[in-house]
Amino acid sequence: MAIAAQEIPEGAKLKPLPRVRLELVDVFGRMAQALSFPRSVGEIYGLLYLAPKPMSAPEISEALSISKGSVSTGTRQLLTLGFIRKVWLQEERKDYFEAVLELGNMVRTAYDQIFKVRAQNAERRLTDVTDTLADEKAELSPGEYALIKERLARLTKLQKRAKQFMPLLERLIK
Amino acid sequence: MAIAAQEIPEGAKLKPLPRVRLELVDVFGRMAQALSFPRSVGEIYGLLYLAPKPMSAPEISEALSISKGSVSTGTRQLLTLGFIRKVWLQEERKDYFEAVLELGNMVRTAYDQIFKVRAQNAERRLTDVTDTLADEKAELSPGEYALIKERLARLTKLQKRAKQFMPLLERLIK
DNA sequence: CAGTTTGTTCAATTTAAATTGAACAAACTT
DNA sequence: AAGTTTGTTCAATTTAAATTGAACAAACTG
Known part of the structure; x- marks a missing residue:
């Protein structure tokens, strides 16, 4: 009909x-x-x-x-x-x-599409900032250079930890 | 001056x-x-x-x-x-x-203040909806009532699972 | 064929949120 | 005391995002 x-x-x-x-x-x-x-x-x-x-x-x-x-x-x-x-x-x-x-699926897809993509963007941008620091080294005082370098290193470390953490999170939701 | x-x-x-x-x-x-x-x-x-x-x-x-x-x-x-x-x-x-x-702290606080609160709100609102269904039972066809009941039950189940999951997540980030 | 209905896209509009800036109070200085 | 400076609050404005609605294409109907 x-x-x-x-x-x-x-x-x-x-x-x-x-x-x-x-x-x-x-x-x-x-x-x-x-x-x-x-x-x-x-x-x-x-x-x-x-x-x-x-x-x-x-x-x-x-x-x-x-x-x-x-x-x-x-x-x-x-x-x-x-x-x-x-x-x-x-x-x-x-x-x-x-x-x-099946909301489980939803969480999974949302995770892949949103969280994962954002994490990748953050990683890329952090690398860019680190590159800028290298470029700019000459213009910075040694003290300031060292400080910024150390703090960016912290961020990179955190970012790496978050990255390692992701597969675990994936196992939990998949 | x-x-x-x-x-x-x-x-x-x-x-x-x-x-x-x-x-x-x-x-x-x-x-x-x-x-x-x-x-x-x-x-x-x-x-x-x-x-x-x-x-x-x-x-x-x-x-x-x-x-x-x-x-x-x-x-x-x-x-x-x-x-x-x-x-x-x-x-x-x-x-x-x-x-x-110490960005670890940040993640923790953010988790407590944002995620946890939201989860609680979601829980409360879901309960409200379930109450409404009970109130409205008489006005619904038995078929529709049963369907809605089953689907709300699914949501509640998911919500419960998410809740159990939270302490685990807490352990991971703390 | 011309006329409907469905669904997409995008410019214009509306709505919601962030930001400003002015008014104010508090803590100082001269 | 009067005058600065700092910091908060909130109404007015600006900005960004969501929503609409009109134009259009595609798939159908009589």
């Missing part, structure tokens, strides 16, 4: 969400913000997490009162992170989305 | 920072942003980290070209987190600040 017009008229308002679902939308919205994701991204996940069946982009847009532009970018981010997946419903042309419930 | 001091004329421009220091200011500024702290907070820490001696608020303000309001709020945050400390220099009236170099 190709979405029979009698059953689900296209323009009709969907029935309002139960309070539990609204509340979880809010919880995930705030959580997203705390993790410096756009609130709307968290809300979309929160909506899908308690959805009895996959939801289309227009449905999400209406349920959360957010624009389809935001739904499009939000779902893209969530797909990239592996927090939701696309499901191909019957003969439908629309994309349907459902939440990935 | 009463500006006395032969040695350190009050209004004088401090000599410009060496490039290494500017670069580290930038590195910590960006890092702060990534961790959703104000950039200026990271910059202050980056400045102090390579400072040969403690710096006063006005010095920080001038070196980073940020207002004294920002220096005041920024140093307060860093003090609270244990990232910097006040030092009482000679007879001076001004506050002087220096970076806490």
